[in-house]
Amino acid sequence: MNGFEVNEKGTLPAQPLQVTCPQCKNTIELFTFAQAKSVCCQKCFYLSEVKDDRLVPIQAIDKERIEPLLPIGREGKIKDVRYRVVGFLVYKEQNLKYRWREYVLFNPVHGYAYLSEYDGHWTFFRYIFDFSIGARRTQAEVYYLDREFKLYNKYRSQVMAARGEFFWATHKDTSQYLEYIAPPYMLTLSVNRTEQSWMLGEHLEPEEVKQAFALEGAMPDRLDVGAVEPFSQNFSFRYSATLAGWAAGILLVIQVLFSLFHQNKVLLDQTYTLTEEVGKGTLLPLPGPTIDIGSSFLGSTNVQVFLRAPVTNTWFATGISLLNVKTGREYFVEVGVEFYSGYEDGERWSEGSPGTDHILSSLPSGTYQVYLQPSREGFAFGASRPESFHLMLVQDVPIWSNFWIALLLLAAVPAVQGMRHYNFEKNRWMNSDYSPYEQE
Amino acid sequence: MMAPVGTPFPCPSCSTSLVFKTEFTLSQVCPSCRTIVRKAGVEGAVLQQASPMKEVLNIVQLGTTGMFQGEAFEVIGRIQYFFSEGYRNHWFVLFASGKTRWLGDWAGNYSLFQESNYTGLTSVLSAAIGDNLTLMDVALEVEIIDKVKSIYWEGEVPEQGLLEQGFTSLELFRTDGQMGLVHATSYGPPHAYLGWYVELKDLSLQGTRVHHEWL
Numbered sequence: 001m002n003g004f005e006v007n008e009k010g011t012l013p014a015q016p017l018q019v020t021c022p023q024c025k026n027t028i029e030l031f032t033f034a035q036a037k038s039v040c041c042q043k044c045f046y047l048s049e050v051k052d053d054r055l056v057p058i059q060a061i062d063k064e065r066i067e068p069l070l071p072i073g074r075e076g077k078i079k080d081v082r083y084r085v086v087g088f089l090v091y092k093e094q095n096l097k098y099r100w101r102e103y104v105l106f107n108p109v110h111g112y113a114y115l116s117e118y119d120g121h122w123t124f125f126r127y128i129f130d131f132s133i134g135a136r137r138t139q140a141e142v143y144y145l146d147r148e149f150k151l152y153n154k155y156r157s158q159v160m161a162a163r164g165e166f167f168w169a170t171h172k173d174t175s176q177y178l179e180y181i182a183p184p185y186m187l188t189l190s191v192n193r194t195e196q197s198w199m200l201g202e203h204l205e206p207e208e209v210k211q212a213f214a215l216e217g218a219m220p221d222r223l224d225v226g227a228v229e230p231f232s233q234n235f236s237f238r239y240s241a242t243l244a245g246w247a248a249g250i251l252l253v254i255q256v257l258f259s260l261f262h263q264n265k266v267l268l269d270q271t272y273t274l275t276e277e278v279g280k281g282t283l284l285p286l287p288g289p290t291i292d293i294g295s296s297f298l299g300s301t302n303v304q305v306f307l308r309a310p311v312t313n314t315w316f317a318t319g320i321s322l323l324n325v326k327t328g329r330e331y332f333v334e335v336g337v338e339f340y341s342g343y344e345d346g347e348r349w350s351e352g353s354p355g356t357d358h359i360l361s362s363l364p365s366g367t368y369q370v371y372l373q374p375s376r377e378g379f380a381f382g383a384s385r386p387e388s389f390h391l392m393l394v395q396d397v398p399i400w401s402n403f404w405i406a407l408l409l410l411a412a413v414p415a416v417q418g419m420r421h422y423n424f425e426k427n428r429w430m431n432s433d434y435s436p437y438e439q440e
Numbered sequence: 441m442m443a444p445v446g447t448p449f450p451c452p453s454c455s456t457s458l459v460f461k462t463e464f465t466l467s468q469v470c471p472s473c474r475t476i477v478r479k480a481g482v483e484g485a486v487l488q489q490a491s492p493m494k495e496v497l498n499i500v501q502l503g504t505t506g507m508f509q510g511e512a513f514e515v516i517g518r519i520q521y522f523f524s525e526g527y528r529n530h531w532f533v534l535f536a537s538g539k540t541r542w543l544g545d546w547a548g549n550y551s552l553f554q555e556s557n558y559t560g561l562t563s564v565l566s567a568a569i570g571d572n573l574t575l576m577d578v579a580l581e582v583e584i585i586d587k588v589k590s591i592y593w594e595g596e597v598p599e600q601g602l603l604e605q606g607f608t609s610l611e612l613f614r615t616d617g618q619m620g621l622v623h624a625t626s627y628g629p630p631h632a633y634l635g636w637y638v639e640l641k642d643l644s645l646q647g648t649r650v651h652h653e654w655l
Binding site: 003004005006007008009010011012013017032033034035037082107108109110111112129130131132134135167168169191192193194195196197 | 492493494495496497498499501522524525526527547548549568569570571572581583584585586613615616617637640649650651653654655
């Protein structure tokens with residue numbers, strides 16, 4: 001009987017199988033027993049193949065002397081499943097320099113899984129059997145879990161270092177890999193002449209890995225953006241845009257409702273004739289009517305002033321005083337219009353407008369005496385000075401400026417998140433040959 | 441000597457009490473001395489011993505019972521295949537109704553399957569990864585192509601699966617959970633199985649090897 005045979009019937013083996021490295025005679029612990037196909041000694045880094053219950057030396061795998069962050073044999077829990085680290089590999093993409101590290105995880109009931117780490121970014125992979133694209137492997141997009149996965153990378157890899165045990169012959173692996181991403185997920189196809197397998201990867205925060213395997217010390221620093229690193233766990237662009245969209249919708253509804261409840265009551269709608277003071281060239285003040293300003297459903301109200309005067313290459317202005325006859329408090333505003341036009345180089349031009357409006361806010365209700373103090377240009381060559389003007393006062397008008405300001409402020413949040421998201425995604429695709437972004 | 445189904449009889453080597461539980465098997469391995477005991481034994485024939493099973497950290501064992509879709513079953517045998525890469529446990533299960541099935545158990549995957557027929561027109565040996573093969577009019581995709589390197593067995597199992605060392609083994613799947621297996625050689629019809637992947641919890645297994653810390 002040898003160690004690869006069943007010794008304990010009613011329970012799983014409590015201890016790993018101990019075998020001897022054929023190269024350096026170091027004792028190697030095999031956690032997966034007869035499932036192991038190749039084993040790399042942690043002392044001499046020599047890879048051996050398991051054949052007929054013996055280790056047959058193959059080759060040294062020591063192009064890189066790097067120790068695994070997750071020690072071989074360490075146990076940890078990911079996605080509520082307890083795994084043991086049984087293997088570690090350092091990979092390099094063929095014809096390129098960059099490396100990444102993979103940990104082979106094993107659970108006797110649930111099988112194998114992998115933790116991959118590249119530039120400090122961690123992805124947890126499990127096999128899936130409910131997805132396939134058949135023998136066609138040219139798609140740029142695939143669909144799974146109601147998500148669109150985009151082709152991110154195609155490559156063949158080379159093992160630069162290994163530790164522990166593997167259920168495949170790592171030295172003979174000629175698989176091609178295809179990676180499709182829909183952050184935080186990745187679909188990976190491994191295919192060669194004799195096998196294909198799909199795995200679903202999911203982004204893990206370094207802290208999750210550290211806690212899962214009770215690691216001490218700092219985790220590798222994260223560089224750039226990971227292939228499936230989510231933009232924001234808590235405040236994604238889509239979330240902020242949705243939130244802002246809903247808020248804008250509610251704001252619009254409130255504004256429309258407020259508009260419906262506004263009175264738009266005309267207090268004054270009159271045309272006035274201008275009279276010049278004899279010998280002085282100034283205009284005489286004009287007494288206006290007495291108006292009653294009520295209150296709105298919000299309490300105080302507003303009054304919109306509309307002024308229109310027939311100005312041509314000149315200006316006109318009037319001061320409007322509203323004197324509360326009871327309190328004696330005066331509210332004053334000056335409004336003016338100007339309009340200029342002419343011909344220059346055969347083209348007609350114009351500037352200004354003969355009409356304008358202005359809003360007086362938060363006016364208390366009451367009776368007001370209106371006084372007008374008009375003024376106009378003394379003399380202007382080629383100008384047509386107004387001899388009259390039209391004034392309209394409307395109480396309790398809906399104010400849209402506040403709505404637009406609020407909308408602008410609401411839009412700022414998703415706009416900023418949108419820009420950050422764009423830059424984030426562009427960085428994510430920097431390491432891909434299939435980037436949809438133009439890279440510098 | 442004939443050993444009728446259900447009738448206990450002594451192992452010809454160590455006298456351990458044995459019984460054949462189903463008519464679908466012709467031999468079994470004595471759990472005590474690993475002697476291969478045939479249903480129709482020949483007086484004076486040299487007794488052979490089965491090689492010990494390999495430890496692959498399976499939780500299922502002989503005598504494990506379970507319930508699937510309301511039907512109770514018992515594990516009465518196992519064929520253990522080792523390939524160039526990988527392995528498979530085919531547990532032979534006997535349902536209370538008397539029907540038999542195979543419980544597939546490898547690398548955390550569990551399946552229930554039964555004998556099937558390859559109904560395609562081309563040779564399975566010419567299939568490539570990603571190709572479709574048809575078993576009983578069910579088209580499945582080729583996932584793995586490998587070679588059977590060694591076979592071990594225990595309990596009582598049908599004979600055919602024990603004779604396939606050196607055969608080409610194909611593992612097939614569909615995205616709806618159906619699975620298939622084909623063992624083929626250049627002579628004779630391929631030996632096929634068709635079934636479904638199942639969740640471990642759906643088997644309601646009892647009498648497994650102690651493994652609660654790994655659930």
